[in-house]
Amino acid sequence: MSEDKVLPKDSDSDYSLPGRYEESNFTYEQPAISYENTPRSKSKGLAIGVIAFAIISTGFFSYYFLNQNEIDSQIVQNTLNISPEQILANQYNVGKYGSDHAHAAILVVLDGEQLNFGLPQFQLASKYIHFEDHNPYLIHKHATGVPLEMLFVSIGLKITQECIFIEYDFSNKVNEFCADEKKIVHVYLNGEKFSSDISQYEIQHNDRILITLDETSISKHLKYLDSFEIFDVPKKPLVNSDKDILI
Template structure:
């Protein structure tokens, strides 16, 4: 009697083969490409960056508003600690002391008389530009970018289109000389009429500057101004420190 050779009941089922069961029960998922995930990552990073910036900004402004009075007070205090000359030096972006050296002559005529800058109250009143050695007309400039405004402020002189204001002793006593009618203050630089704001002018070596209200004697004043001697600038500086301003 022959034996019936029958295959196992589930031999023809793929599930019985090695590994098939797992595959048959694995939920198939399509792989996600990097291009699809990149925008999500960038958006997430951007959102985080915005949140961090908002937090930092909020903290900064909160600190400022909580300490506003103290901060503003410190700014004012720092400004008060600066001298008028230092404020002007920063305003005009003046160069370092010793970055330039020039001599010029200036004649200011009020009521027919020369203003005497040789008086003590006009001498060595500024580090960057000044009169010295009791000379009534010779200007010494010691840095680049120094306008006449720094000299005028230091000696209490103000020149406008219509008036010349002089504060002789840096006190409340002052004198103001103004033109009449349609006349204006006469300003000449090197013999030529100067129509701009003379306070903003930066003197150059050997300049000759005339400021007067007397428009009838201009030629006489210019001739007198030309007679002033302007000393040459030494080739080698004679100063040993920035505190010394005698040259």
């Protein structure tokens, strides 16, 4: 019968195994560092880095020029995905929706007739500033920093010192009402002549705005504008309060 192979006991030294004694008596000597080759190694590493960067850059620019049309098209598409309203909101640093709430009345008179903002194409055209509930004159502003330009752009209205441009429907037809020798564009804010660009103005609660080309009837229009009712801003209860406190 052959003898069974027996593994060394735990108490047996690892050095009793074949080859371990020699390893246990081996002394490791650290090779001497040659400082003469260090600058050369650094220069070599720097050169490799420059070459690698050049290769990567060449590959990137080659990819761009080979796919330039596709990349540019994607950039344009991403830009188009931003709505005109959001572009203006970013431009004017408009606050978050609900950061403000104000009501104002506006009267635009063209050829002796009030422009009816109660028509569907003028209603709720912007979330930040708009007409609603088929009201023909009452502006609702729902954020800070919102200029009238955001309202005008949303409904296709443009006011200059010489002309009033308005799109009556969703077609591309634009109606122009421009000044001549007998009439110019008049803008009044709270009964006073407003000489600045009205599109850059941010309404305050209870403001009344008149825009007309009819100089002879301004006093009549202002009186009519004063008859418009401007509703109070609804009050909201404070959150996390023991009692319902209105603000």
